[in-house]
Structures are given as structure tokens and as C-alpha cells.
Amino acid sequence: MQPGVLIVRAPEHADALAKAVRKGLHGRQCHITTQSMVDTQALALPEGASVDWQATYHGIVVVSPAAVSYFDAHIQQHQQDWPQTNYYCVGAGTAEAMVPLSGQPATYPAPLHTAEALLELSALKNIEAQRWMVITGREGRTLIADTLRSRGAQVEVLEVYERVVREIDLRGPFSSWSEQVNIVVFTSQQHIELFTTAIERLDGGSDWLQTITWLVSSQRLQDCLLHYGIRKQQIVLATNASTPALTRSLLELINRSHAPALTKQTVNTDKSHDDSQPTTKSDTPVAVEQDTPQKAAHSDAIPTPKRSAFGLFISIVLLLCVVTLGVGGYYAWAQQEAFRQQTQAELSELNQRIADADRAQQSIRSDVVDRMDEQLQRRFNELQQQRQQEAQALREQAAAEREQMREEFEQHNAELTALKQQVDSANLRVSEDLFLVEARDLVLAAGRKLWLDHDRKTAIQLLERAENLLAAAEQNRLLPIRQQLRDDIELIASIEEQDIESLSMRVSTQRRQIRQLPFVNQTIGFDEGDDQATSSEFSEWRANLAKAWANFTDDFVRIQRTDELPSMKIGQEQRALLVSQIELQLQIAQQALMQRQTINYREALEQAAEWIESYFDTERQAVQRSLAELRELSGYDLDPAYPTRLLSEAMLRDVVEEMLEGDNR
Template identity: 30%
Template sequence: MMTEQATPPETDAKTEPQAQVEPPKVAAAATPTPKPATPQRSGRALAALALLLALGTAAGVYGYGRWFSDQQSAQLQQLQLQLTELKAQQSPLLSQLSQADERLRDLQQQLLKDSDRQNQLEHQLLTLSSRRPNDWLLAEADYLVRMAGRKLWLEHDVNAALLLLHEADGRIRDLNDPALLPVRKAFAADQASLQALPQLDKEGLVLRLSALIDNLDQLPIKGMTPSAPTTADDTQLSDSLADWRDNLYKSWRSFADNFISIRRLDSDSEALLSPDQRWYLKANLRTQLLNAQQAVYREQSAVYEDSLQRVSQWLEQYFDGDDSSTQFMQSELQKLLAEPLAQHYPDKLASQAQLEDLVQQRLQTLMNRS
């Protein structure tokens, strides 16, 4: 029935074309096509579920991205902290390296300056040697004075110091320069002060001590040679008959002396030393005399006096004082103790300071001229 109403005749369609379009709209609106309700609800549920899944997936992706971003930020911050620490540690090293580079540049510049200065000095030295050859005599005199001071203060050799000063004075004399008269005056004063020192014959003292060492074996030890017995009265018999009593007494005394021998000693006898003790005693004496010889060369007056006093004390205690060898050694020891060993040398030489100043002035003047 619906199809019949909706299809108009052909004549009407041609004469009224607008009426032909409108009836289907009215009929479609009036009679909509019914749809089943169950498929529409299930589609909506599926769409909602898909939407929820999409939202969950999006939320999961967003959450994972957020977590990954936080992890990356934390790692980046940690790396930045480590980088900051490394920069802080690198700064002192860079500063030290920079200082070392500056120091190296300064040393290189100083080396170049020293090299240039050395070349200049060599050139000036050649120039000076060609201009003032006599000035070398002045430098040689200064060297000789320095050597004299070393001989005097280090070796205590006054004679060598005097000889060196005399040679230095000869170099100044050869210059024939009136301006050097104050220097020669200082030379004369130094030589006079050294000549005024008491002359110490070291070689003579050492030889005298060596003679005492050689004489040790001849010293008699006390108690080894008892004193001679007192001589008895004259036992010579008389030819006169009037002296019969004296002859009888002398005969009796002679018989008694030969039958019983009694001897008296003037001094108390001491116990004899054993052979080992005698050897050690003389060895100690020899050692003390050798120490005295070394003290002479070193001018150690305290050691020298102590060694000789020990020898004198042991001689008096252990050896026979009446023997000529012991008496000779005691007298020699007293003479050696009376020898002056300590010397008071001058603290400085007046000529040395004047020569140093003069050499510096000459060199400065010649350098300025060059």
C-alpha cells in the first residue's frame, strides 16, 4: 500500500515536478524504518570500552613517558653535578699548569739573559786583556793574599803565609803604580803582625817526643833493681898486735856475714809488676806521647798538656826515680810542658780587603770605558 501511494502517474510528474519530490519526504518522515535495539547498545558498549582502552593506553604511555623523563632528568642532574665537580678539580690543576708555564718562560728568559751576559763578559774580558795587561798582576796578588789567609787560618802555617804575602807584595811592586802605595803599606803591616807571633817549632817538638818514645824501653821499673846494701865497716885485718881485739871483731863479723846474709833497704819495696803489666804500662806511655805529637800538629794545647802530665805521673809512680834515664825523661817532659803551643792568629788581613776593593774598582772602570 505504501508503494502505491508514493508512485504518482506520469502525467502528473511532467506537469508538476515539485509535487513529485515532496511526497517521499513526508512518507519517509511519517513512516521511519525500525532498527533493532540490541545491536545499537552492544556497539555503544564496545565503543565505550574501546574509548576506555584508548584512554588507559594513553594514560599508561603518558605515565611511562613521565617516569622515563624523570629518570632522564635525575641522571642528567647527576651528570651535571659530576661535571661541576670535575670542573672544580680541574681549575687548580689548570692554575698550577699555568704557573708552571709562566715559571718555565721566566727561566727561559733568564737563561737567555745569562747567556747574553756571559757573552758580554767574555768580550769585555778579551778587551781588558788586550788593553791593560798589567792588571793581571793585581788579580794575581789578590789570589796570593787569599791563599795566605787559607794557610794561616786553616793550616796554621805562618811561614807559608809570610812567603805568599811577600810574593803578592812583589806583584804590586812590579806594577810600579803610585796609587798602590796604601796596599803595600797594608802588606807591610800584615807581615809585621805575623812575624811578631811566637815561632812554634812543631817539627822540633815532634822529634823530641819521638826520642822519648824510643827511650821508654830503657826505663827501669821500680822494685825490679833493689838498692845496693849498705857497706859494712872495714874488714881488713891489721898487722899490729895491739889491734887484736879489732881483728877478732872483724873476723867474727866477716864469718857472720858470710854465714847469715841480712840486707836492709833504704825505701819500702813494692810489689813487682807482671810482664804483661809492664808491657801495657809502656804501651800506654807510648800512646800518650803519640797523642802529644798529634796535638802539636793540631795546636791542641789542652790535649798536649794532659798527655805529658799523664806520662810524668806514671813515671813517678811506676819507675825508678834514681835512675838517670827516668830523671832525663822527667826533665824533658817539664821542658816540653813549658813550650807555648797555643797561638793567637789575626782575625783578618788588612791587605786582602784593600786588594778586593781595588780589583773591583779597576774592573768597573774598564767595563764602563768599554
């Protein structure tokens, strides 16, 4: 029967796997069909879930590609960005779906893409008192969250989608599956349970389940099939649930389905040919044995002695013929048996070679997959470390500066390569002179690292490397340059720098405290005049009436001079807007702080302090402390007092130019 494959997965993953298998068949015929037992739909995020997690979680675990897509949809809906943190995925498919959307690296286990393998990573071992989030679907496995909690972490589970079982009548598809499908692929335990339960209800379904081959992606799915009564010989375990791993396993199963049929046909043909030859030769002795008794009986019936002697002679001749034919037949049978055994041995040897070739090919594929997974894991780890080392608030200006620095490095590398070629073509007498060129480039790179990125540590390392290169040259004329390099290193190391992270934490503290500051109670006041008191005596009613009239006319229209305009009261909406504006100014100050932009940093803090002083109750100690803290923060100078140039750079440039001029002469 022509091999047929049924892929029971989500539609998007099943179609991708089917396409990859058809491509790997290179035009060979194979019936491939797909079927999904469940659908997925989005869940609304709980209240408070769309907040800024940038400095909240130590790590986020995403369990499936569906979790990635639905979580990204919620992020786009709430106009948020992916949290800046460490991401971990169960498999490569989830990581491939998440990295383009989040713009951040992800870590996943290799080669096993399972939750158990993920929990064995060293980064998920020592997590006590850390805060983690698990993005998953409703009613999914709780192994990851439970294990992280058992290790002392505070875990929040965010369910972004749910699985809905399809109402499907499989009687129609099963009639074609039972005739065309002999391999079924599963990557989900829920699909296995729904599929086997539905097929067992159909006529002949249980028998068909015992005849097909099951390809699964993990040991957990294999145990599930064993629980449903599937024999272990029917189950094939893929390396993981990724499309390349499943494609490799499927192609091997399809190739095995083709190979046994051809081998069996060849063996049957040879066997029938071997059996036909001794049958033809064995007929002759039998015929002789049947004729000999008749002739002997006929000769015994003749009474004359001559006929008896002649009959005896004939019997002896016939007996000799029978013996000759028997010996010849035995010899022919022995030769045929030897030929059959030789053919069988050659066939066994050929099958052994084919098996050895298959094992060697499988070993090579396994080694290639292991190396690729190892390289991918190493690459993701490197990207993760690089991402963690970068500043979180770098904007377009910092990116442009880094790009410019890279271009300059490439230009200097090109100049260094051209210079080396010139040195090689000119056959320099002293190879140690190359150290001068490399030392000069290192000093140039140290200066750019210091002035563009304010990276004092890297600049000192580059200068130390340049000094070590000159020391390796062992030339006395380079001693002044080496001494100047040490002086430059000591100068840079002695420069004091502001603690940017500490200042950033203080600004963040002020941002959080803004909403707790009390507003000033603003009222419009006027000077109160002296009211004319009325008497309680009835006899003074005329005087009381005159005083009442005078008081009424005085307050009816009142004009009073004041030196300052009274402040207008602000409502709740204006207060909320004012608090948001102050928080925005503090955020701008924090971004300018990370980019060492002193002017923008001070202007933002001064503006925030001015608004606080104008609209908040400055008599309260909390407001006074906030104003004092903001004024103190605005007094810091973010620009370090680095030297404008390095003297060792000029000395090295002069020495290199003298060396090149001498070579040109």
C-alpha cells in the first residue's frame, strides 16, 4: 500500500509540516492529510494586566506559539510594548514566533523541547524570592508554575487563550483514512485523547488504531498512547515537536514503508527461481523408479533361462542408470542448495549494509541536529547576555552614535588591512613594527569608546592591551610611549563619575510619590469690614433699620484693591492632568539621565519642581522633601570630565608616520 500520513495538529502547524514533508519527498507519491480536533480563541486579560512590566519580573515563560500570538494581540490592543526582561520558551517553534514580535532574545532547551527540559535550565534553578510570569492557555499543564513556586519564586499565571473542542463527525474521513493512512502524527495529549476516543466509537476503529504507526514528539505522549492500549512497537518518538524534527522522522518512516516492499519482492522472486530448478531434475528418477518394477515383473514372468539372464542384465543396467541418475540428481540438488545459500548470504549481507548505512545516516543527522541546536542555543545565550548589558532607555541618538562608531571601526580595520598588505609587500625588516600600528588603533578605539559611549572600563582595557603589545615588542625607544599609556590609564581611572543607576532610582522614587502629595487649598478671600451691630431694644427700631440697610448696601456691590490676583481652584481632572505632566517630566529626566544629557535632565527636573511648588501644599513636609530632593538631583552634572584627547595617541601617530616615511624612502 502506498504510504499515507494523517497530521493531527492545529491548522497552521499542520499545514507547515505537510508542506515540509512534501518538499522532502522530492516528487514521490504519498497521501498527506490534516485534521484538528480543537480550536483556539482569545481570552480577555484580567484587570491590571496591561501594565509596564519593564522593571517588575525577573523572567517570563511562554508555553506555546498560540500564547505568543494571543498575548501580542492584547499588547497591540492596549498599545503597550513587550516587557523588557528574560524570556524562556518550551520549544524552538515558540521562540521563532516570539522573537520577531518582541524584538528580544529567548532561551529554550535543546534538543528536547519539553517543559521538563526547560525546568532543568540553570537560570530557572536559583529563583528564590524572584517574581515570574507564565503565559499559557486555560486548563493547560501547571507543571512549570508549580515547579517555580516550589523553588521559592512568586509566580503569576496569565491565561490568554482557551481551547474549544470541535464538534466533528469522523465517519466520513475515517472511511478514507482506513484505506490510505498508515502513519498518524501527534504533538498534543488533548488531540490524542479526543482522536482515539472518537475513532474507537466507529466500526473497525479499534482494529485500525492497532495497525497504524504513531509518531509523537515526547515521552509523555508515548505514555499516553500506552495507556490507551497502543503497543510500543507501533510508536515512533521524534526528537522534539519542531517542524524540522517531525519532518525528518516522517521521511524516515515513509522511506521504510517503501523499502520493505521492494526487498520482499526480490527475495520471493529468487526463492521461486531456486525451487523450480530441483523440481525439474527430480522428476526423472521418480519416473525410472516407477518403470523399473514393471520391467522386473515382466522379466520374471518369462520362464526361459536366456530371457532371465537377459532380464537380469537389463535390470542391472537399469539399476546402474537409476544410481547414476540419483547421484546426478543429488549432485544437482547439492549445487542448487549451495547456490541458494550463497544467494541468501549475499542478500543478508546486502540487508546488513543497508541497515548499517541507515544507522550511519541517522547518526550523521543526529550529530548535525545536535550541533545546530547547540549553535542556536549558544547564539541565543549570547544575544541574551548582550541585551542585558545594553542600557534600557537608549534612543535614536545613541543608536546613531553606535552605528557611526561601528562604521569608523570598520574603516580603521580596512585601513589596518591595507597597511598590513603594504607592510608585507615592502618586506619590512622588523616585524615588531606592526605592534605600533595595532597599538595606535587600540588607543584610537579607546578614545572613541570613552568620548562616545562614556565606557571608561572598556577604554582602560584597550589602553592596557596597547601597553602590553608595546611591551611584547621589547624596544627601548617605545618606553616613553608605554609610560604615557600608563599615565593615561591612571588619569582616566581617577576621574569621578556620577552613579547613574542611583540617580535613576531616586528619580523613579519621586515619580511614585507624586500621586501622594497634597494639593494646596486655594480660596478667594476679601477683607472683612466692620459690621454695624443692631440693638435688641424695640425702642431703637429706627436705628436698627438704618444699620441693616447700611449693611445690605455695603455688601451688595463690593470693590476691593489687591496686589495679587487670587489663584483659581483646579478640579479633579486638572489635578490628574497636572500629576501626569509632572510624571512625564520626571520620565523625560530619567531618559536624559541614562543618555547623560545634562541640559534636558535639569530642565525636566526644574519644570517638575516649579509645578509642585505652584500647585501643591508647600507647608507639608512631604512636599518640602520632594522639592528638596528634586533641587538636589538637578544640581548633578552628568558629563564626566574626561580629557579631550590622549597624549599617547599623538605619540603613537608620530612614531607610525615616521616608520612609514622611512619605508617609502
